[in-house]
Amino acid sequence: MLEKNFSDIYTKFKMSLYSKVFNQNVKAEDSLSSMEVLCVEVIFALGRPTINEFASFAQLSAPNAAYKVNNLIKKGYVNKIQSEVDKREYHLEVTDKYMKTYGVTYDYIGTVMKRIRERFSPEEVKELEEILGVIDDELMPEVKLEEE
Structure with missing residues (x-):
């Protein structure tokens, strides 16, 4: 039980x-595939991961993860934020647009x-x-x- x-x-x-x-009801160019929704959900759950942390968790190659992230950035659902500590590092952040839509x-x-x-x-x-x-x-x- x-x-x-x-x-x-x-x-x-x-x-x-x-x-x-x-x-x-999202414009076609703004809509997300089921795989893209999963990617954003993983990014959200990981709490501002780097692309490498996202790739590792999702078991994706770094280039494949970067491609997926860049598409999400273009659609406005994810931002890349430069680390204040290490300027070479970027963290992924889910946008308000995603939270309002999905x-x-x-x-x-x-x-x-x-x-x-x-x-x-x-x-x-x-x-x-x-x-x-x-x-x-x-x-x-x-x-x-x-x-x-």
């Missing part, structure tokens, strides 16, 4: 994103969290926070995201 419930929740969040991707799935997370707080006691919410924290910090070591 635990596996099914968790799988159902995960699927609902994914389906929320997919629905937004398929139902956007990032509405994050609004859904907020909606669900609000409903959780309304449905459960503060103690139950605190316990859920702790359980999710343990899952994130300890039980999923294979997936490394932004510096935690």
Whole structure:
């Protein structure tokens, strides 16, 4: 039952994103392919990665990753920001344009969290926070995201 419930929740969040991707009224030149949406989602999840960090996580060659990133920059969904520490290094950042157009799935997370707080006691919410924290910090070591 635990596996099914968790799988159902995960699927609902994914389906929320997919629905937004398929139902956007975006000019043809601004629309993103499913692969491009995945690339931007990875960039967002990694928290301002370099192109090499993105390439490594996505298991892409550096030239292939650079090509994908450059297309996303041209469409206005990703920016390259020069590092203040090492001027030779650039970090990737998701733009407001992406968040407004495709990032509405994050609004859904907020909606669900609000409903959780309304449905459960503060103690139950605190316990859920702790359980999710343990899952994130300890039980999923294979997936490394932004510096935690």
